[in-house]
Amino acid sequence: MKPGALITDLDGTLLDANSVCSQRNLAALKALGGAGILRVAATGRSLFSARKVLSFDFPIDYLIFSSGAGVMQWARQELIFSAHLQRQEIQALIRGLQSEHLDFMIHGPIPENHCFYYQKNSKHNPDFDSRLAIYQAYAKPWQGEDLPWEQVSEILVIVPETAALARYHWLSQSWPQFQIIRATSPLDYASGWLEIFPAHISKSQTSAWLLQRYALEAKQTLAIGNDYNDQDLLAWAGLGCVVNNAPEDLRSIFTCVAHHCEDGFSEAVALWSESTGLLLS
Incomplete structure (x- = not known):
């Protein structure tokens, strides 16, 4: 099935130890956007906290924040979902x-x-x-x-x-x-x-809600994470990858890529594109 969406955790996954997205990971995000892939960051951070590490022009389409309790259309800074x-x-x-x-x-x-x-x-x-x-x-x-x-x-x-x-x-x-x-x-x-x-809030459940708006399915999705609060998302996605700094029990379940400070995110994107035939420029 045609690949459709990337959903990635932020801290310890996409971002390095200084909460910065490397040039290689940025390039991978931009390439995904150029290929028509829906790009979503899913974080436990609140919106207030996420704005400390993501610029308004950061190359994502949506931010799922507070572990799924809210969704922001990133470029427009429009809140499209919240739960309480x-x-x-x-x-x-x-x-x-x-x-x-x-x-x-x-x-x-x-x-x-x-x-x-x-x-x-x-x-x-x-x-x-x-x-x-x-x-x-x-x-x-x-x-x-x-x-x-x-x-x-x-x-x-x-x-x-x-x-x-x-x-x-x-x-x-x-x-x-x-x-x-x-x-x-x-x-x-x-x-x-x-x-x-x-009960209806988690990274995977909110991701599923968002993907339905685009007629996309879980099996069309790459999910990347590093901790237990990503586990439901990783299990739900078509391909779930963890970076090498994830706990050992998660590394034994999901596809493991490089450490988050060694561009494990872009490695996961490369694996996904190769396995699905997605062409990235």
Whole structure:
């Protein structure tokens, strides 16, 4: 089937360790556009955060941000999709997090979802503290008072690396009405970030929604990623590739290309074009 779309993660995949897209990877993106391929970046970053690393003329067609909770048509900077949790539906969940002494952040509605309220219930969580320091201008402590929003974009729970998998399973089993997405902290590269979204939100589900607008299918898609929050996308796509800095268990499942600092993205594009007969100039 004719290739139709590229969907790539940003941090640790398309971008290098300094959050820069290399010239080789840029050239690959531009070549894909010239060949009529739909180019999509799918990131866990909020729109606010993504704009720090992507210029307005960056060669993508769409940005899927906040792990699928929002979609921006990039050139026009037009928000075409957003999804939220209603305030009343998260009350029992929040009580559950408190009873387990978990540290969490409640993010506001899109597109201002870099603003959040937080509650720290443990004594020691350096990664949580690091994120607070970065977003101190947009963060407020929360003591249980009514939130100012009728809907929120997500709840983020940050746990130590050793507790990440167990807490992911606990959340998934205890709260099946939500989508629980597990990611590795982009700050200390170890702690677990457990993101809670509406059930229909993930990178793969939002990608499928976007591709339907172009009459494209998953099997026409190349997906490239590096972490657990990319796993559903990688499994959904016609070809799923991980860069060599991905966790070992992901490298054993998906096609592995070079490290993200060694242009693994462009290597994946070359593999895909060769296997599908896509001509890139």
